[in-house]
Amino acid sequence: MDDVKKLVQQAQRGDIGAFEQLVRLYQDKIYTLTFHLTGNQADAEDLAQEAFVKAFCALKGFRNEADFGTWMHRITVNLWINVRRREKPTVSLDEPVRTGEGEVQRELAAAAEEPQEVLERKEFQRFVQRALRELSREHRVVLVLREMQGFSYEDIARVLGCSLGTVKSRINRARAALKEKARDLAGEAGVALPRERRRRGGENG
Amino acid sequence: MNCPEVRQLCAAYLDGELTPAEAAALDAHLAKCESCAAELELEREVAAALREGAVSLAAPEGFARSVTAALAARQRGRLLLTRGRPPVNARRAGCRSFPARPSPG
Numbered sequence: 001m002d003d004v005k006k007l008v009q010q011a012q013r014g015d016i017g018a019f020e021q022l023v024r025l026y027q028d029k030i031y032t033l034t035f036h037l038t039g040n041q042a043d044a045e046d047l048a049q050e051a052f053v054k055a056f057c058a059l060k061g062f063r064n065e066a067d068f069g070t071w072m073h074r075i076t077v078n079l080w081i082n083v084r085r086r087e088k089p090t091v092s093l094d095e096p097v098r099t100g101e102g103e104v105q106r107e108l109a110a111a112a113e114e115p116q117e118v119l120e121r122k123e124f125q126r127f128v129q130r131a132l133r134e135l136s137r138e139h140r141v142v143l144v145l146r147e148m149q150g151f152s153y154e155d156i157a158r159v160l161g162c163s164l165g166t167v168k169s170r171i172n173r174a175r176a177a178l179k180e181k182a183r184d185l186a187g188e189a190g191v192a193l194p195r196e197r198r199r200r201g202g203e204n205g
Numbered sequence: 206m207n208c209p210e211v212r213q214l215c216a217a218y219l220d221g222e223l224t225p226a227e228a229a230a231l232d233a234h235l236a237k238c239e240s241c242a243a244e245l246e247l248e249r250e251v252a253a254a255l256r257e258g259a260v261s262l263a264a265p266e267g268f269a270r271s272v273t274a275a276l277a278a279r280q281r282g283r284l285l286l287t288r289g290r291p292p293v294n295a296r297r298a299g300c301r302s303f304p305a306r307p308s309p310g
Contacts, residue, residue, distance in 0.1 A: 146220075179247055
């Protein structure tokens with residue numbers, strides 16, 4: 001029996017110390033997931049903590065032949081989808097950051113040196129991240145799992161407890177929705193899409 | 206394969222999740238449909254931009270301890286609630302997302 005299974009068994013008998021070790025093993029993965037879902041550190045920490053507390057309470061129902069990490073992801077995702085909470089605004093890269101030496105503008109020094117193409121690429125990335133925050137939570141979950149956590153379709157099906165077919169269609173709809181929102185945001189701001197930039201580059205060269 | 210069918214399969218195509226026959230049919234369509242090819246390309250760019258925004262984070266300092274402290278606090282709350290109540294309710298109360306308020310009196 002591997003270490004995780006032993007710790008799960010001990011935690012299932014109410015051993016909080018064993019559960020704390022499990023938390024240490026999975027906290028970085030779950031915190032990264034909650035940060036990608038919520039978009040800010042305060043909400044990410046709250047959600048991750050709540051997910052582990054919920055997991056401890058539900059641990060008796062966990063079949064130890066299943067993967068604990070997948071189960072933790074499932075609990076976290078379900079908690080985030082089902083518990084409606086007010087989201088704190090995400091930190092925009094344009095906003096000043098408070099440091100010990102007063103406010104500084106993020107990326108400004110580097111930005112002044114960079115060619116137009118790099119700036120537009122960064123701007124497009126920013127629109128895509130913003131578009132992600134505007135999607136429904138169901139769509140956001142599949143995109144975060146797929147693109148940001150690097151999960152396979154099979155892993156996503158296991159986390160969401162649904163069929164592979166459902167995962168495929170959900171990812172397709174989510175990507176299409178994200179693309180439309182990113183296109184709208186870029187259009188409103190007058191920023192060229194990557195394809196337009198390349199075409200423009202081709203004409204100039 | 207027509208345009209709506211192609212649009213249904215874009216994500217699976219980009220992720221290499223189509224059968225060889227489906228992928229071949231989609232390739233054949235893309236070779237003659239500029240509009241679908243452009244949409245697919247944008248979708249690829251958007252997915253790439255999303256991946257570039259991914260970070261790998263470490264949980265905040267003291268995180269695991271804060272989880273067990275929250276559990277211990279809930280268990281203390283549960284003990285308070287067990288006074289004069291059937292144990293089964295108390296067990297549930299200990300694991301609620303938000304601690305239940307003790308009933309007045």
